Amino acid sequence: MKKIKQQLFEACKSYVLQREQTIKETISSNKQALHSETKSSAGDKHETGRAMLQLEMEKAGQQLGIINQMKTTLDRVVLADTTTVIKLGSLVITNNNNYFLAISAGEIKINNTIYYAVSIASPIGRLLLGKREGDQLEFNGKMFIEKVI
Structure with missing residues (x-):
């Protein structure tokens, strides 16, 4: 990952x-x-x-x-950091989508998996920031944070 x-x-x-x-x-x-x-x-x-x-x-x-x-x-962005708290540079896997918190660069496809590069100032970025694995949030329906890398 x-x-x-x-x-x-x-x-x-x-x-x-x-x-x-x-x-x-x-x-x-x-x-x-x-x-x-x-x-x-x-x-x-x-x-x-x-x-x-x-x-x-x-x-x-x-x-x-x-x-x-x-x-x-x-x-x-510091890629080497490992934490369960979502911050700039975090890769967030949810039950709906996968997000990389950095800049708003849109959809990025790697190994047939879609990730969304989003800014921490974007609506979804602000919602994710500070959350942890296992947290739930509301964004276009319920979202469950499965993994933070």
């Missing part, structure tokens, strides 16, 4: 790096478009195009900030 936990962690890191690369490519593309935008005879059209590119740049900058927060969260 520790190997699976490591694979989930690596999948989360890969997710962050892929998103970061996409955002950086968008920023680079927008910078090129902004610099190559020339004044045309249709002045208003030119200004509207520049404004739209500027908005896209701001949006990409905000997304890059979120990526940096995800990287910081992953830096805080």
Whole structure:
């Protein structure tokens, strides 16, 4: 199970790096478009195009900030810890689903088993945090915590 936990962690890191690369490519593309935008005879059209590119740049900058927060969260994950109390970096097996508490990276499939990488700030993450093996909680029906790794 520790190997699976490591694979989930690596999948989360890969997710962050892929998103970061996409955002950086968008920023680079927008910078090129902004610099190559020339004044045309249709002045208003030119200004509207520049404004739209500027908005896209701001949006990409905000997304890059979120990526940096995800990287910081992953830096805080300690995989070697063994505890029965759910915390950042825990792999939680329930009767409904399997959760890896790290970042919100969604569904990750390993060895034909589905795991959900969730943030501790997400609704399910907040519910799981601090719980122990054997605890029950209510999330889309009753959930029983079978194992914490």
